[in-house]
Amino acid sequence: ITGPGNSPSRARIFACRPATDAEARPCATKILSTLARRAYRGYMTDADTNRLLSFYQAERDKGGDFDAGIESALTYLLVSPQFLFRIERDPEGARAGSAYRVTDLELASRLSFFLWSSVPDDELLAVAAQNRLQSPAVLEQQVRRMLADERARTLASNFVGQWLFLRNVRALVPDPDVFPNFDHNLRAAFQRETELLFENVVLENRPVTELLTANYTFVNERLAKHYEIPNVYGSRFRKVELSGDSIRGGILGHGSILTVTSYGNRTNPVRRGKWIMENILGAAPPPPPPNVPPLMEVDDGKVRTMRERMAAHRVNPACAGCHNILDPIGLSMENFDPIGRWRDSYKGGTPIDSAGTLPDGTAFKGFTGLKQALLKRPDSFASTLTEKLLIYATGRGLEYHDAPTVRGIVRQARENDYRFSSLIAGVVNSAAFKMRRAQ
Numbered sequence: 001i002t003g004p005g006n007s008p009s010r011a012r013i014f015a016c017r018p019a020t021d022a023e024a025r026p027c028a029t030k031i032l033s034t035l036a037r038r039a040y041r042g043y044m045t046d047a048d049t050n051r052l053l054s055f056y057q058a059e060r061d062k063g064g065d066f067d068a069g070i071e072s073a074l075t076y077l078l079v080s081p082q083f084l085f086r087i088e089r090d091p092e093g094a095r096a097g098s099a100y101r102v103t104d105l106e107l108a109s110r111l112s113f114f115l116w117s118s119v120p121d122d123e124l125l126a127v128a129a130q131n132r133l134q135s136p137a138v139l140e141q142q143v144r145r146m147l148a149d150e151r152a153r154t155l156a157s158n159f160v161g162q163w164l165f166l167r168n169v170r171a172l173v174p175d176p177d178v179f180p181n182f183d184h185n186l187r188a189a190f191q192r193e194t195e196l197l198f199e200n201v202v203l204e205n206r207p208v209t210e211l212l213t214a215n216y217t218f219v220n221e222r223l224a225k226h227y228e229i230p231n232v233y234g235s236r237f238r239k240v241e242l243s244g245d246s247i248r249g250g251i252l253g254h255g256s257i258l259t260v261t262s263y264g265n266r267t268n269p270v271r272r273g274k275w276i277m278e279n280i281l282g283a284a285p286p287p288p289p290p291n292v293p294p295l296m297e298v299d300d301g302k303v304r305t306m307r308e309r310m311a312a313h314r315v316n317p318a319c320a321g322c323h324n325i326l327d328p329i330g331l332s333m334e335n336f337d338p339i340g341r342w343r344d345s346y347k348g349g350t351p352i353d354s355a356g357t358l359p360d361g362t363a364f365k366g367f368t369g370l371k372q373a374l375l376k377r378p379d380s381f382a383s384t385l386t387e388k389l390l391i392y393a394t395g396r397g398l399e400y401h402d403a404p405t406v407r408g409i410v411r412q413a414r415e416n417d418y419r420f421s422s423l424i425a426g427v428v429n430s431a432a433f434k435m436r437r438a439q
Contacts, residue, residue: 013070024066028056032073039083041112042105042125052077086113094438101435104128111142111428114393116151117158136429143428147421152202156195163388164251164279166194168260175265179339189223189237190256190340196237197251207418208385209378212250212280212371216241226255226341247342247367252276252333255340262338269330276329280374282384283359285326305350325359332356332370382410382418389427405430 015031018024032052036044052073059072077083088106102110108128112120120128124142132138146152161167169191174182196218201210216239224232227248229240247253261272278284332354337343345351354366364373374381386409387398398406409426416422427433 013074018066024060025053028066028069028073029053031070032056032077035074035077037125038119038122039077039080041086041109041119042129043082048082088436090438096438098438099431099435100438101134104131104133107133107434110393110433111146114428114433115143115146115155115424116149117154118151134434139428140425143425144421147202147205147424153199155202156198159389159392160195160198162392163385164194164257165260165275166191166256169256172259173264174259174262174339178265182339185222186226186255186339189220189226190254190259192237193218193223194251194254194256196239197254200239201420205419205421208382208413208420208423209375209418210250211385212252212375212381214242214249215244215246217248217254223255226339245368250371252280252367252371253336253340258333258336258340259338265338267334267336267338269334270326271330272333273326273328273330276370276374277326277359279388280384281359281377281380282387305346305353328356329358329370332364333367335367378418379410379414382413382423383407386410386413386423386426389423390430390432393427394432402432405432 013031013035015034016027018027029049033044033049036048036052040048055073055076056069059069060066064072081087086109088102091100094100105125105128108120108124111133112118112124124133124146127133127138127142133142169187172187172190176182197211197214200206200218201208218237218239219227219229219232220235220237221233222235224230224240229248232238232240242249251257257275258272261275262268274285334352334354335342335344343352355363356366356370357363358373362373362376364370383406386406387402390402390406391398409423409430412426413419413422
């Protein structure tokens with residue numbers, strides 16, 4: 001076989017093939033105008049097409065064939081600022097600081113990059129070009145269509161990677177002397193399990209609380225062996241039902257989260273407590289003061305338990321304020337070792353005390369008690385997830401004036417059992433998503 005051959009990507013580019021020289025220019029115009037419409041997300045003018053055609057013609061004038069001319073124009077298109085940057089221009093005459101609705105085409109780009117991390121497809125662009133996307137019914141229909149599309153899986157890799165610090169899994173290197181069996185396959189399985197759970201909630205439009213309560217998970221043989229789940233073989237991930245008392249239901253029992261919130265050779269209750277405060281309860285503590293002393297592992301020749309080390313650390317008044325909140329939450333997860341395996345005692349045989357309390361004073365016992373205490377406040381978790389989605393969707397941090405928007409989205413989602421699409425619909429219909437301020 002000679003030449004470039006054929007492929008789905010080439011077929012998508014070459015919408016026509018000229019049979020004669022007279023057909024070459026019209027065919028190139030058709031191809032490049034279509035590509036420009038997609039690449040520039042609907043903002044395509046005759047001048048844009050003519051600029052691309054000039055690159056096509058210059059290559060043909062040098063003796064290049066039709067494909068080489070299209071390649072030259074495509075090279076320019078891929079480095080064009082209109083493609084590389086999402087530019088939203090203020091309307092003419094807009095007063096500085098005034099708020100206004102973005103155009104339908106701008107809204108289509110915001111929506112597409114939010115849900116798909118990519119450019120709008122032809123259907124979304126067509127609706128936006130007709131100025132119908134601002135209609136609540138049309139917008140809702142497009143959101144549901146896009147969430148049901150396979151491209152919505154990118155929320156798991158991009159949004160979840162940002163929200164749950166899942167991107168940090170790739171850099172995990174537990175101490176090989178302490179955990180000699182930890183390898184790349186297990187590290188990759190940790191990440192994939194959490195992504196698949198989120199994908200399932202998105203594509204099946206499940207309640208977001210299922211991220212904490214799921215009675216199932218996704219494992220392959222390597223991960224199942226680590227979790228001591230029987231009868232799972234092969235490298236393919238599959239959904240497995242869990243028993244009612246399983247510790248693996250929901251993200252809090254995932255090896256990804258438990259390892260990301262640990263050190264390489266020991267658990268880190270502070271980091272685990274901070275992670276729950278920030279990502280589940282939505283109440284991030286302040287940063288630690290400088291020159292924090294390390295935990296004392298041995299006192300008078302006696303090896304301290306983690307709880308004893310943390311108690312000694314809290315004697316310092318500068319540390320006590322935050323640690324009185326963080327430590328009880330993190331210590332309730334102490335039954336999980338630094339790579340997420342369950343244990344009932346420390347290496348020396350000392351039993352693990354996993355009693356804990358939430359910041360409001362609610363006491364509970366161990367990991368199961370922690371989950372039950374968190375689930376008594378579904379609004380709190382839904383609010384945190386809404387805030388994270390709004391940050392991800394708008395590309396900015398939240399301000400005090402965003403609080404009523406978040407409360408309204410959660411209130412509306414509560415009526416629909418906190419289903420994922422309800423949160424997305426609330427974000428997409430919010431003023432923060434559909435409007436901007438003039439510079």
